[in-house]
Amino acid sequence: MKRYPKAVKIYICSIVGLAVLLLVLMSYNVQIDTATVQGFLFFSALAVATESLPVYLGRGGAVTVTVALVYGSIILFGPAVSMYIMIIANVGSQFFSREKIEWHKVIFNCAQYVIAIAIAGVVYKFTGGSFSSNNFFNIIPLLLAALTFFTINITAITFILALVQRVPPWGIWVTSIKWTIPNMLTLPVLGLIMAYVYVTIGPLGVFLFFAPLLLARFIFKSYMDTRELYVNTLEALASALDAKDRYTRGHSDRVAKYAVELARQLKTPEDQVEVIQHMALLHDIGKIGISDELLNRVGRLSDEEFDLIKLHPVIGANILRDLNYMGSYTEYVRYHHEKFDGSGYPDGLKGDDIPLGARIITLADSFDAMTTDRSYRKKMTVEEALDEVRRCAGSHFDPYLARAFLECWQEKAPVPQMAAYIEMASLTEK
Numbered sequence: 260m261k262r263y264p265k266a267v268k269i270y271i272c273s274i275v276g277l278a279v280l281l282l283v284l285m286s287y288n289v290q291i292d293t294a295t296v297q298g299f300l301f302f303s304a305l306a307v308a309t310e311s312l313p314v315y316l317g318r319g320g321a322v323t324v325t326v327a328l329v330y331g332s333i334i335l336f337g338p339a340v341s342m343y344i345m346i347i348a349n350v351g352s353q354f355f356s357r358e359k360i361e362w363h364k365v366i367f368n369c370a371q372y373v374i375a376i377a378i379a380g381v382v383y384k385f386t387g388g389s390f391s392s393n394n395f396f397n398i399i400p401l402l403l404a405a406l407t408f409f410t411i412n413i414t415a416i417t418f419i420l421a422l423v424q425r426v427p428p429w430g431i432w433v434t435s436i437k438w439t440i441p442n443m444l445t446l447p448v449l450g451l452i453m454a455y456v457y458v459t460i461g462p463l464g465v466f467l468f469f470a471p472l473l474l475a476r477f478i479f480k481s482y483m484d485t486r487e488l489y490v491n492t493l494e495a496l497a498s499a500l501d502a503k504d505r506y507t508r509g510h511s512d513r514v515a516k517y518a519v520e521l522a523r524q525l526k527t528p529e530d531q532v533e534v535i536q537h538m539a540l541l542h543d544i545g546k547i548g549i550s551d552e553l554l555n556r557v558g559r560l561s562d563e564e565f566d567l568i569k570l571h572p573v574i575g576a577n578i579l580r581d582l583n584y585m586g587s588y589t590e591y592v593r594y595h596h597e598k599f600d601g602s603g604y605p606d607g608l609k610g611d612d613i614p615l616g617a618r619i620i621t622l623a624d625s626f627d628a629m630t631t632d633r634s635y636r637k638k639m640t641v642e643e644a645l646d647e648v649r650r651c652a653g654s655h656f657d658p659y660l661a662r663a664f665l666e667c668w669q670e671k672a673p674v675p676q677m678a679a680y681i682e683m684a685s686l687t688e689k
């Protein structure tokens with residue numbers, strides 16, 4: 260907790276404070292009878308089990324099917340009891356986790372759930388829903404309650420991840436949480452059925468009900484695992500490529516990071532930022548078609564040798580074209596050595612004819628090349644490289660992008676992430 264910036268601490272404390280207040284206020288009128296106690300114990304035990312089986316998301320955070328249980332318990336026992344079930348699920352599941360327990364995260368998670376359940380419960384009640392075991396068909400109140408729960412839960416998590424990772428909240432939403440929306444929308448329906456089964460068949464019926472829930476979790480987890488494997492493969496491919504040339508170790512990774520910073524500065528939609536990141540990682544993949552001897556040659560190259568190296572954008576785009584996902588984005592690789600004034604290669608494209616993604620990668624690639632040592636020259640300082648970007652705006656670089664890139668450094672100077680990449684570059688050179 261100590262390592263977090265002040266804004267994160269204030270945010271966590273506010274969420275926890277509000278949750279404690281709601282917990283106290285809503286516990287005040289809870290009616291305790293035998294059926295409620297039995298239901299509470301049964302749902303708590305199940306919730307600990309489901310909460311112990313999370314699916315981890317791409318950029319941090321995780322989802323579980325516990326939410327379906329909570330919807331069921333809201334319908335049967337009301338929000339106050341459900342809040343405690345959720346707290347027990349979150350705290351209890353920690354003891355089944357192999358990872359070190361970070362209590363501030365557990366407390367924050369419990370707190371945001373408590374707020375979401377409390378407000379969803381109020382919405383459910385005031386839109387005509389009832390908390391009982393014989394009235395399951397308040398569909399409109401249930402959907403409104405689910406929408407409320409979903410919105411509060413997603414917003415609370417999006418903001419904490421955005422504050423901690425210092426990225427725009429929308430970025431977190433698109434790259435991680437967007438994938439959970441279908442899951443989140445089916446959970447209230449599962450919760451409703453679960454409540455119905457609990458009352459009509461009993462606890463055994465709910466156990467049987469768990470089979471499809473576990474199947475849903477399995478499918479969702481397989482999807483997330485495949486996605487992660489895909490990104491890891493791209494990164495491994497890029498590192499293998501960089502290792503071919505001793506002067507370019509870590510180059511692809513840094514180019515991808517600069518390209519992402521620049522794309523975000525231009526307010527590019529986050530799914531496009533992700534594509535640019537992947538293409539930047541692979542921009543020099545065509546160099547696997549160039550001999551190591553030529554790539555590692557010390558000193559100036561002859562015109563014929565340089566012509567061979569100039570083939571790498573086309574070779575790279577051809578390699579990637581066979582991968583379905585890449586589609587037209589392989590153009591970013593093909594055109595990453597084009598220049599804004601038309602003097603680049605391979606096709607001598609000019610201005611806006613060069614795809615935006617390729618123009619972004621060109622600038623990121625050149626900046627990293629300038630700020631790292633090469634066989635034929637020493638690296639420039641950041642200031643010298645930025646002067647070069649300024650000087651070449653309109654000739655080598657798109658002037659609009661050059662301005663945005665300079666703003667990246669000036670506005671947030673020193674941009675923490677960018678300064679870190681430069682540090683990373685000097686470390687890998689040693």
Ligand SMILES: [Fe+2]
Pocket residue numbers: 542543571595596
């Ligand atoms: Fe290149």
